[in-house]
Amino acid sequence: MQYVAKNVSVIGDTGFSPKVKEASGTNIDRCYQCLTCSLDCPVAFTMDYLPHQVVRLVQLGLRRKVLTSDAIWICANCETCATRCPKDVAIPRVMDTLRAMALQEKVVEKGKDIVVFHHTFLSNIRRWGRQYELSLLLQIKFKTRDFFSDLGLGLRILWQGKLKLRPPRLKDVTGVRAIFRRIDQSLARGEWT
Ligand code: SF4
């Protein structure tokens, strides 16, 4: 993997970084660009900006660049970076905040595959209380109109019984839905941005 910083301008929105710090509850000023987060991130190889670069873009106030990046959507919130960061920078919380900001500011490219995945993933959890992979797979295929790119893999995991045909049954699905409702209310009050 190559860790080459992209060419970024340093003239940014000075109010952006304080806003991200406040909304995420994370002091990104502590980051001293040691790259530990990027070296340990399991999905960094698919990102346009590596985790430490996302932090740097926020510090520089390059709002548009970071809010339209793929990296903020690719982050799987696995917490590896937060666990290893020597300066206690909670990158997953920063990524959450940036995703919420990108949606609120409507800068997300319509129909972007990774965003379709996020919406579908969460709406399935809201509906079933946990993930229903077959439904997730079929919905994403229809929404992205990409029916055949990984057909072989899909058939193989179906054949191996790894895709359940029936939706999961959860006793307290209403409890899960209540969590989503609270998040909706919090977003409507603008508490994340
Ligand atoms: S591990 Fe922490 S201090 Fe190091 S670059 Fe990443 S966020 Fe910054």
Ligand code: SF4
């Ligand atoms: S939380 Fe996101 S940025 Fe951090 S290691 Fe996991 S996937 Fe990478």
